[in-house]
Amino acid sequence: MSEPHLAQHPLRPIRRLRRDGSRCADATAPTRPRGRLVAACAVVTALLLTFHQAVPNTPGRLGSLLETFLPWLGVVVPVLLVPALLRRSFTALVALLLPAVAWLASFGSLLLPADDGPHDIVAVQHNVSDVNADPAGTAQALLRARADIVALEELTPDALPVYARALAARFPHHAVVGSVGLWSVHPLKNVRPVDIRPRGIGPGWNRGLRSTALTPMGEVAVYVAHLPSVRLGVPHGMSSDRRDESAALLGAAIAAEEAERVVLLGDLNATVDDRGLDPVSSQLEVAGPGMAFSWPAAFPLARIDQIMARSATVVDVRSLPATGSDHLPVVARIRL
Incomplete structure (x- = not known):
């Protein structure tokens, strides 16, 4: 007696059930890298510290306004460090090195x-x-x-x-x-x-x-x-x-x-x-x-x-x- 024909269906991801019977998220769904927003803010801060003269002065003398308080951009580093640690994001922690290095290059000599x-x-x-x-x-x-x-x-x-x-x-x-x-x-x-x-x-x-x-x-x-x-x-x-x-x-x-x-x-x-x-x-x-x-x-x-x-x-x-x-x-x- 011949074996019954098995329909060729594509493999489907296994969906697990919670104890209350509801389905968990698809185990194969891609996960977003943690700390992307923190990393983006760190990169922008580093760019402002390094290339502040590229910020246009019109309208409203924005470039001069930024440069007036430029050393205070260094505060961004410890502020962003908190969410980076909470999210355990390696990407964010590495990105925070950029503004830290940029700040030290610009103002580190003032701390000597x-x-x-x-x-x-x-x-x-x-x-x-x-x-x-x-x-x-x-x-x-x-x-x-x-x-x-x-x-x-x-x-x-x-x-x-x-x-x-x-x-x-x-x-x-x-x-x-x-x-x-x-x-x-x-x-x-x-x-x-x-x-x-x-x-x-x-x-x-x-x-x-x-x-x-x-x-x-x-x-x-x-x-x-x-x-x-x-x-x-x-x-x-x-x-x-x-x-x-x-x-x-x-x-x-x-x-x-x-x-x-x-x-x-x-x-x-x-x-x-x-x-x-x-x-x-x-x-x-x-x-x-x-x-x-x-x-x-x-x-x-x-x-x-x-x-x-x-x-x-x-x-x-x-x-x-x-x-x-x-x-x-x-x-x-x-x-x-």
Whole structure:
């Protein structure tokens, strides 16, 4: 007796039943790799850290806005590490190495110990705020830094005599132009204003000065500048046209400077990563180790108060305790 003919049916996946009788998922169904969203976010973060200048500045100066807070992209790494570990995703963990390496390449040097080598000048930069209710206390706080030169911005006619009296004992030399001033333990000469006014601003707006400091190491051209503020808002984003125009004028003045050694101190309303500051930062050496976030004083998010130099080395920079201003003072050691 012949065997019965068996119908040729394609093999079907075995479907298992749960205890309640419902079917489980198809055992052969493809599974999605874990942590794909976390990995994608990590890759995007790494790209922004590495190629931030490729982000367009229109609309709303998005590129400059990103660059203002660029170091804070590093926070993404520990934030994404939590879901990567919870999902036990090897893909996500490997992807997180990309932003970690990109951040260290960009900002890792700022975490290194300060250079303990010799220095010639201690410089302090501080926007003292035109609504500072305690200029005398602010001056005393600055004196504790034992600086050789101090640059101040937002000096008002009422507060200026207070600073002049409080700082006179340590700094016998000072110069003031408009709302910016320079105090020095070394003699100053050739003091003059630096015109960094954007178009449409009247002649009473004076926020730049240039002087020559006669240090034991030789003459140093010292610039003090206060660039226009930027504005953040919805839906237009960041407005920095006047700041950028003023930065270009300051950069032109520094480019025309005949002195070999230059020190710039000021509230530039820009971080050194912000492309709007390129006319200035491309000519000068930025500060060495230290984040030194200076604004806002209540919760510092960015260093917009800068100390830079040409033909000199800014050994390190750090922020000082809060005063009556909305900015923190910053102090740097400079090797001539």
